[in-house]
Each structure stands twice: as structure tokens, then as C-alpha cells.
Amino acid sequence: MKRLLLKFIFFLFFSSSSFACSLLSVDIGTSVRQAQNTFDFLMSYNPELYGKNLSTKYMAYALDYCEGSNLENTDLEVIIHDSKVAGINLVSSASEIKNEIYDFVKINIGDPGSEAKKENWKGYVNLSVGNLIIMYSKIDIRDETFEVLEITTPQMIDYTSGEEVIELLM
Numbered sequence: 001m002k003r004l005l006l007k008f009i010f011f012l013f014f015s016s017s018s019f020a021c022s023l024l025s026v027d028i029g030t031s032v033r034q035a036q037n038t039f040d041f042l043m044s045y046n047p048e049l050y051g052k053n054l055s056t057k058y059m060a061y062a063l064d065y066c067e068g069s070n071l072e073n074t075d076l077e078v079i080i081h082d083s084k085v086a087g088i089n090l091v092s093s094a095s096e097i098k099n100e101i102y103d104f105v106k107i108n109i110g111d112p113g114s115e116a117k118k119e120n121w122k123g124y125v126n127l128s129v130g131n132l133i134i135m136y137s138k139i140d141i142r143d144e145t146f147e148v149l150e151i152t153t154p155q156m157i158d159y160t161s162g163e164e165v166i167e168l169l170m
Contacts, residue, residue, distance in 0.1 A: 021066035021108060023076055023088060028132065028153045030085045039065065039078055044168075047083045055081040055165045062090055069104055073097045079152075081159035087152040089160075093144055101147040105136050109149075112136045133157060 022038045036042045041060050050056050058078045062071040073094035079087040092100050102117055105127070112125040116136065122145075124137035135150045152160050159165075 021069060023062065023065040023090075024108060026078075026085055026088065028085055028087065028151065028156055032080055032083045032085070035078070035080075035085050042078065042080070045080055045083075050080075050166065052082045053164060055079050055086055055159045057165050057167045059167065066104075069108075070100055071104055073100055074104075079160045079165065081156065084156070086156040087150060087160035089151070090149040092147045095144060099147070101149050102136070105149055109134060109136075 026035050026038050032042050032045050032047075036045075039058070039060070041058055045056065045058075056079070058080070060076045060078075062074040062076040063069065065076055071090065071092075074090050074092040077087070077089040077091060078085060079089070090101050090104070094100065098119060099117055102112060105112055110127045110129075112127065115121055116123070116125050116138070122138050122140060124135050127134040127136055131153050133150070133152050133154065135148075137148045137150075139146050139148065150160070
């Protein structure tokens with residue numbers, strides 16, 4: 001019953017955008033086999049290579065999975081742990097393009113607030129709903145501003161970052 005309620009909330013939350021943007025249609029915790037229907041690059045996932053101790057981060061162009069969006073300079077990261085989707089991230093470091101992910105989040109998920117849109121703003125906004133942890137942030141790394149959207153769950157968050165995450169470019 002709880003899982004059904006969570007899916008209902010997720011559907012309501014993303015109902016207008018999830019059909020046009022397939023990257024929002026895959027639930028955290030979905031099996032890799034099922035997620036391959038949306039993210040074809042997951043066909044290369046081999047659980048025997050990574051086992052239960054490592055996570056694998058696959059990276060692709062976000063625009064390929066969200067037609068009609070403004071995510072032209074954004075990377076999609078899908079993190080797999082123990083043959084399940086542990087997290088979905090959007091990352092943009094294009095310094096000449098401002099607020100690309102902010103605009104996407106505002107339209108498709110929720111308003112991060114006008115403060116987060118300002119050019120010099122750094123920090124994060126918690127947009128979590130139900131069992132989904134949804135964080136929008138802007139951070140500086142080596143004098144470059146990164147705009148990030150992270151989606152995961154409390155059960156999967158520990159598998160989305162750290163030394164045990166292997167990055168693969170697709």
C-alpha cells in the first residue's frame with residue numbers, strides 16, 4: 001500500500017512532464033532490466049563486474065532523454081547499485097549558459113525560489129516529496145560553477161557518491 005501511495009504521489013508530482021521527459025519516468029529502485037527500456041545505455045551493465053559493493057555511474061546527454069527541454073548543455077547521470085537504479089542526476093557546468101537546470105526544475109519538479117536563480121547564489125534547495133530525495137544545487141569546483149539536480153531515496157542515497165562509484169561515459 002505504501003509503495004502504491006508513493007507511486008501515486010510521484011505520478012501526480014511529475015504528471016505533466018514525465019511523458020515528455022523520460023528521465024523522470026524511471027523510479028529510484030527500479031531494476032536495471034526495466035530501466036533499460038528508457039535508458040538504452042544501461043544495456044552494457046554487467047552485475048558480475050561490479051557486484052554488491054560497487055555502484056556504477058553511467059553518463060549520457062540529458063537532451064537525448066528529455067526532448068523539447070532546455071537541457072542542451074546538461075549531462076544525465078544514472079547510478080546503478082546492486083542491479084537497481086540508485087540515483088538520477090542532472091549536471092551542467094556550462095558557464096555561458098545560466099540556470100539551465102534551474103529552469104528545468106522549476107517547470108518539471110517545483111520552484112527552487114528566486115534566490116537560487118541569482119548568478120552568485122551557491123547552495124542547495126531541498127525539493128523532496130514523499131520518499132524521494134530531490135536536491136537542486138549550485139556549487140563551485142575549481143572556479144567553475146556547477147548546477148546539479150539529484151534524485152534518490154533514503155534507501156539508496158549511500159550508493160550514489162563516494163569511492164565505491166565507478167564512472168562510465170556512454
